[in-house]
Amino acid sequence: MITKPIKTNVITGFLGVGKTSLIKQLLxxxxxxxxxxxxxxxxxxxxVDASLINKTSRNDVFIKEVAGGCLCCAAGVPTQVAINQIIQRAKPDRILIEPTGIGHPQQIIKVLKxxxxxxxxxxxxxxxxxxARKVADPRYHQHPIFIEQLCIADVVIANKSELYETKDQQALNDFLQQLQLRPVVVEARAHFSAPGLIHSLLEQLDKPQKMRINADVQLVNKSTLPKPSLLSAKSAMWEGEDKSSPKPLTANEIRCKTNQGDDFYSVGWLTGVAYCFEFEKLMSWFESFKRPWVLRVKAVMITADGILAVNMVDGQLTLAELDETMDSRVEIISSTQLDxxxxxxxxxxxxxV
Structure with missing residues (x-):
C-alpha cells in the first residue's frame, strides 16, 4: 500500500545535452x-545510458531502463507497467524519468497526471x-520536439555555458520569449561542478509542476488505461510482463538491433564478455562517425586496456573509464539509415586478434 505520493520529476532535453550527467550528479x-x-x-x-550511470553497491538507488523507441509515445500500459514496477520494487522517495532526447515528453507528463x-x-x-549554442540552428529551433521540450519545462538548464558566446545566451532568452515561456533559467558548466549548483537544482526538484500542456497533444487511448486501482497490490498493472528485459546474453553472442521513427534511425550491438576489443582500432572506428548525419554515438566497451565509455555528440568524442560491465554495447543514432x-x-x- 502506497501511503504517500512519490515525488516525480521528468528530465528532458535533446540528444547529448547532458541529461545522464545531471542525473548522476543528482544521485x-x-x-x-x-x-x-x-x-x-x-x-x-x-x-547504453543505464550503464553510463554509475551503478554502485548502494541499495538506495534503483535504475530501470526501457530501450527501443519513445517512452512518451508508448505511454500506454507498457510504460505504466515500468513505472509501477519501480514503485513496487524500489518503494522510492523520488522518481527521475529521463525520456529519450528525440521523444515527446508531453505524453509522459499527461500519463503521470x-x-x-x-x-x-x-x-x-x-x-x-x-x-544555447544550438538555438540559432534551424535544425533545432524549428524542430517540434525541441520546442515541445522547452514548452513543458518549469526549469531550463542552459548547460555547457562555459562554451557560450554572449549571443548564445541571448538567443535562448529571445527564443523563450518568442514562445511566450517564463521558466526558471539556470546556467550550468563544467559537468555541473560549480559550487552550489547541484544544491540549487535539488531545491528546484521540489517545486510544483505547473507549465502548460498543449491541448492538441492527445492522451493515450482511454481504452488502454487500467481500470483497477493502482493502490491495490492485486492490480494486474503491478504484475505485467517486463518486456524491456531481454534474455541474458551468452559470452560468445552478438546481437544487432535497429529502430526508426520521427525521421531518426538507430543501429546498435550487444556483445558478450568473450569479445575483447583493441582500443586503437575502436578509436579509429568511432572517429569514422564524425559525419553530419550521425547525431549521437554511445558505447560501453570491453577493451584490452579496460572498460571504456564513449560518448560522441556533434563530432566531439569524449571518453571515460568504467569499473565494470557485463557486456559491450554501442548505439548509433543518425538522420539517415546506416548499413x-x-x-x-x-x-x-x-x-x-
Missing part, C-alpha cells in the same frame, strides 16, 4: 535517508537541458 548528492529511482528511456534498442496516478505520483518540476551489416563487420574487425 550523488541526494539526501542520504532517501531512496531514489531512475527510469531511463532510449530511442535505440540496445540501451492521469486520475489513476493522483494518489500515487506527486508530479514536481520538469527540467529541460538545452545547449548495419557493413558496420558490424567493421566492429568485429576491432577485436583483439
Amino acid at each position: 550523488a548528492n541526494k539526501p542520504n535517508d532517501e531512496t531514489w529511482a531512475v527510469l531511463v528511456n532510449e530511442f535505440g534498442e540496445i540501451g 492521469a486520475p489513476h496516478y493522483q494518489q500515487v505520483i506527486d508530479l514536481k518540476a520538469t527540467l529541460c537541458l538545452v545547449d 548495419a551489416q557493413q558496420l558490424q563487420a567493421q566492429l568485429l574487425g576491432c577485436l583483439v
